[in-house]
Amino acid sequence: MYRTLVTDVLVIGAGLAGERTAIEVASRGFHVIILSLVPPRRSHSTAAQGGMQAALGNCAMGRGDSPDIHFADTVKGSDWGCDQDVARLFVNTAPIAVRQMAHWGVPWNRVVAGEKRLPDGRVIFDPEDYAGLITARDFGGTAKWRTCYTADGTGHTLQYTMDSIVIKMGITVHDRTEAVALIHDGETCYGCVARCLRTGELRVYLAKATVIATGGYGRLYGASTNAVINEGTGMFLALDTGCVPLGNMEAVQFHPTGLVPSWILITEGARGDGGYLLDKNLHRFMPDYEPVKKELASRDVVSRRMVHHMRQGYGVESPYGPHLWLDIRHLGAKHISTNLREIAAICRNFLGIDPVKDLIPVRPVQHYSMGGVRTNIDGAAYGLKGLFAVGEASCWDLHGFNRLGGNSLAETIVMGMLVGGKVAEYAAGTVFTYSSRLVDTFVRRTRNRIDDLVSGRKGRENVFALRRKMESILMENVGIFRNGAGLKHAVEELQVLHARAQNLGLVSPGRGANPELTSAMRLPGMLRLALCIAYGALARTESRGSHYREDFPYRDDVNWLKRTLAYWPEGSELPVLKYEPVKITELPPGDRGYGDTSSKQIQNTSRAASN
Amino acid sequence: MRRLTFNIFRYQPAVPGDKPRIQTFYLDETPGMTLFIALNRIREEQDPSLMFDFVCRAGICGSCGMLVNGRPRLACKTLTKTLPRKITLFPLPVFKLIGDLSVDTGTWFRNLSIRTEAWIHTDKEFDPNAQEERMDNETALRIYEAERCIECGCCIAGCATANMHENFLGAAGINRVARFMLDPRDQRSDREYFEVIGSAEGAFGCVGLMACDDNCPVGLPLQTQLAFVRRKMALAGLKKS
Numbered sequence: 085m086y087r088t089l090v091t092d093v094l095v096i097g098a099g100l101a102g103e104r105t106a107i108e109v110a111s112r113g114f115h116v117i118i119l120s121l122v123p124p125r126r127s128h129s130t131a132a133q134g135g136m137q138a139a140l141g142n143c144a145m146g147r148g149d150s151p152d153i154h155f156a157d158t159v160k161g162s163d164w165g166c167d168q169d170v171a172r173l174f175v176n177t178a179p180i181a182v183r184q185m186a187h188w189g190v191p192w193n194r195v196v197a198g199e200k201r202l203p204d205g206r207v208i209f210d211p212e213d214y215a216g217l218i219t220a221r222d223f224g225g226t227a228k229w230r231t232c233y234t235a236d237g238t239g240h241t242l243q244y245t246m247d248s249i250v251i252k253m254g255i256t257v258h259d260r261t262e263a264v265a266l267i268h269d270g271e272t273c274y275g276c277v278a279r280c281l282r283t284g285e286l287r288v289y290l291a292k293a294t295v296i297a298t299g300g301y302g303r304l305y306g307a308s309t310n311a312v313i314n315e316g317t318g319m320f321l322a323l324d325t326g327c328v329p330l331g332n333m334e335a336v337q338f339h340p341t342g343l344v345p346s347w348i349l350i351t352e353g354a355r356g357d358g359g360y361l362l363d364k365n366l367h368r369f370m371p372d373y374e375p376v377k378k379e380l381a382s383r384d385v386v387s388r389r390m391v392h393h394m395r396q397g398y399g400v401e402s403p404y405g406p407h408l409w410l411d412i413r414h415l416g417a418k419h420i421s422t423n424l425r426e427i428a429a430i431c432r433n434f435l436g437i438d439p440v441k442d443l444i445p446v447r448p449v450q451h452y453s454m455g456g457v458r459t460n461i462d463g464a465a466y467g468l469k470g471l472f473a474v475g476e477a478s479c480w481d482l483h484g485f486n487r488l489g490g491n492s493l494a495e496t497i498v499m500g501m502l503v504g505g506k507v508a509e510y511a512a513g514t515v516f517t518y519s520s521r522l523v524d525t526f527v528r529r530t531r532n533r534i535d536d537l538v539s540g541r542k543g544r545e546n547v548f549a550l551r552r553k554m555e556s557i558l559m560e561n562v563g564i565f566r567n568g569a570g571l572k573h574a575v576e577e578l579q580v581l582h583a584r585a586q587n588l589g590l591v592s593p594g595r596g597a598n599p600e601l602t603s604a605m606r607l608p609g610m611l612r613l614a615l616c617i618a619y620g621a622l623a624r625t626e627s628r629g630s631h632y633r634e635d636f637p638y639r640d641d642v643n644w645l646k647r648t649l650a651y652w653p654e655g656s657e658l659p660v661l662k663y664e665p666v667k668i669t670e671l672p673p674g675d676r677g678y679g680d681t682s683s684k685q686i687q688n689t690s691r692a693a694s695n
Numbered sequence: 696m697r698r699l700t701f702n703i704f705r706y707q708p709a710v711p712g713d714k715p716r717i718q719t720f721y722l723d724e725t726p727g728m729t730l731f732i733a734l735n736r737i738r739e740e741q742d743p744s745l746m747f748d749f750v751c752r753a754g755i756c757g758s759c760g761m762l763v764n765g766r767p768r769l770a771c772k773t774l775t776k777t778l779p780r781k782i783t784l785f786p787l788p789v790f791k792l793i794g795d796l797s798v799d800t801g802t803w804f805r806n807l808s809i810r811t812e813a814w815i816h817t818d819k820e821f822d823p824n825a826q827e828e829r830m831d832n833e834t835a836l837r838i839y840e841a842e843r844c845i846e847c848g849c850c851i852a853g854c855a856t857a858n859m860h861e862n863f864l865g866a867a868g869i870n871r872v873a874r875f876m877l878d879p880r881d882q883r884s885d886r887e888y889f890e891v892i893g894s895a896e897g898a899f900g901c902v903g904l905m906a907c908d909d910n911c912p913v914g915l916p917l918q919t920q921l922a923f924v925r926r927k928m929a930l931a932g933l934k935k936s
Contacts, residue, residue: 123801191838216829248814592744596709600743
């Protein structure tokens with residue numbers, strides 16, 4: 085026996101993309117249920133500090149901005165990996181999305197009239213007739229100041245405002261509920277089997293349309309800025325259908341300075357204001373590699389240099405693995421307590437050190453997943469009717485091989501708004517019929533999986549041990565530097581882990597909402613995602629955006645101006661890779677223009693990378 | 696390096712026959728260790744059935760409130776080196792227990808939003824073709840200051856009134872109403888706010904111990920917000936009578 089709930093539209097994930105989709109669908113008169121691992125306001129969307137890009141052109145440094153310029157920045161940032169029809173639709177809609185969020189209650193920072201002096205000495209002037217309009221800040225990779233923000237908590241205010249509309253509309257949210265299998269017959273998706281994370285009970289949700297909005301997979305990597313719930317759950321649910329492909333899984337963004345050992349992001353401001361990177365001998369090593377730009381070279385370049393330097397044996401050993409030092413002591417107590425207040429607070433709260441007199445332990449960490457469930461421009465997943473995906477869980481594909489800062493928050497809301505409309509259209513044109521035998525089959529399979537794990541009848545492999553191995557394999561071989569030998573090794577090792585993960589058995593009794601069972605149910609799918617990333621990276625013999633191959637250091641538009649599609653047929657030991665062309669409509673491939681280091685030596689810098 | 700002793704409350708109401716108890720774990724302290732790191736190590740190395748909640752582990756999402764040696768704290772930003780060798784962890788009171796250190800703050804706060812109608816009340820329609828309405832930046836920053844609440848529940852758990860009266864909205868509720876009062880986009884009158892919060896379950900239920908102000912992990916000026924709301928509600932109450 086199991087409880088069955090029927091709705092028009094099922095949204096899996098209650099971050100910004102999921103909630104915005106649900107609002108659009110509900111506003112057109114359809115019934116929606118949102119499932120979420122956590123209460124919506126705990127979603128990882130809340131952690132985005134930076135902002136949301138939209139070409140409003142209100143502030144002095146944004147004057148003259150337009151969707152056209154936003155479009156060009158986005159395409160260059162993606163290293164020509166994005167679909168340009170998607171990028172065009174996105175940039176044209178982003179200003180409406182920002183203004184609608186203002187109408188719903190987001191306290192966007194506003195233009196203050198008058199003269200201001202920037203840190204680099206430039207003087208700018210905001211005239212009175214722009215005062216009170218939504219302002220914007222500077223972000224890497226953008227030609228204009230375009231990133232709208234609310235102080236240091238943009239994701240927080242967007243999520244709280246979005247959720248206030250969900251509550252106002254009375255949309256049903258089942259939090260602490262995890263989708264564990266999509267119900268489908270190879271042609272159509274009918275909803276999912278879900279497990280209650282309060283009681284462990286299994287439930288069935290049936291819907292005309294199912295939307296995956298589960299965010300990224302950052303936690304596959306041992307060191308990631310992502311929230312601990314970002315384990316790519318929705319992506320492997322789609323992959324495990326055998327008919328839905330994941331797009332560009334090898335496109336993984338890294339950030340140079342994650343705090344050791346919690347991997348909390350230390351923003352670029354620290355280096356922007358003059359911070360140094362030091363090695364175990366307290367030597368400032370960046371000028372050795374990048375004599376001109378030093379610590380201020382692009383994010384990908386700095387990350388690569390840091391990892392290279394640690395590989396040479398100059399990393400500081402710690403119980404959490406090797407790291408380097410970020411030194412801002414010479415900037416002085418006054419500067420640190422004002423301009424770098426946020427960084428100082430993170431150091432004190434999470435590490436108990438004072439950056440006025442102490443060195444900050446940092447290393448490059450995983451940050452964002454460009455790849456995901458491959459959809460068309462309407463957000464409909466390839467391969468299954470009635471299945472959609474939005475936000476970081478999707479590969480729409482707005483970001484190509486590198487995402488611009490501020491484009492991820494914007495994507496969640498713009499895509500949710502647009503795809504929500506398409507989902508509603510789909511629901512309106514669909515008569516729902518389903519086979520209870522099919523549903524039974526999927527519930528029984530899930531029950532069997534749980535029984536296997538709890539009884540240990542298939543083996544006693546330990547979920548935490550296998551997981552740690554997966555994390556370190558990805559960090560070491562499928563990280564910032566990639567090469568044929570390392571990737572081949574990673575694929576082989578991950579295949580072994582994937583085979584072993586078929587024989588997991590719990591240590592604990594596994595009763596109720598047991599957290600070990602929760603982890604054990606996710607791990608095999610996470611390993612399949614890891615294999616999609618590693619195998620896709622091995623096959624892609626070029627460097628593009630965040631995908632950097634030491635053995636193929638240049639972008640290769642002749643052979644690789646195409647998107648990877650990874651399928652996982654049932655019972656397979658490896659993904660099956662197919663490719664499709666990238667849509668180029670307006671801007672032919674060219675130089676990204678990210679400065680001297682990007683031009684020849686390292687083709688794919690991404691200053692554009694984000695916060 | 697210290698050897699830490701953790702005394703942790705264990706009880707999973709969803710598991711038939713389970714009884715509340717205290718379980719003791721030992722762990723060697725490492726540099727920069729927070730309760731996030733410690734609890735995950737205990738789960739992975741000693742007892743994988745231990746329930747607790749972390750999401751962002753960066754003090755942003757409000758998931759990990761718990762009683763740390765009797766005080767409501769965010770576990771992710773509590774460094775073990777700031778604590779004595781013996782550490783006692785209990786779930787937050789007031790909220791419904793899910794299991795061990797995990798409590799249902801999500802449902803409690805959703806109910807709070809419903810009761811206080813915590814959304815912008817306006818009869819204006821959104822016009823996608825129009826420029827945004829203007830707002831003074833100072834106003835935007837004041838709204839943001841109140842909007843910073845992360846709904847962790849530390850103010851509620853440490854509140855004497857909330858521990859005694861189930862329906863008391865607490866500091867988080869009063870602060871939430873203040874956030875909308877400060878917002879010129881919300882067209883509710885003081886009279887309408889009075890209906891929401893002008894009672895012993897709202898602004899007048901507080902007995903002024905102000906533990907909320909001390910316990911807030913994001914440093915919200917809860918005492919100031921209470922005074923602001925009370926003053927407005929007292930005036931609205933006078934006008935009403």
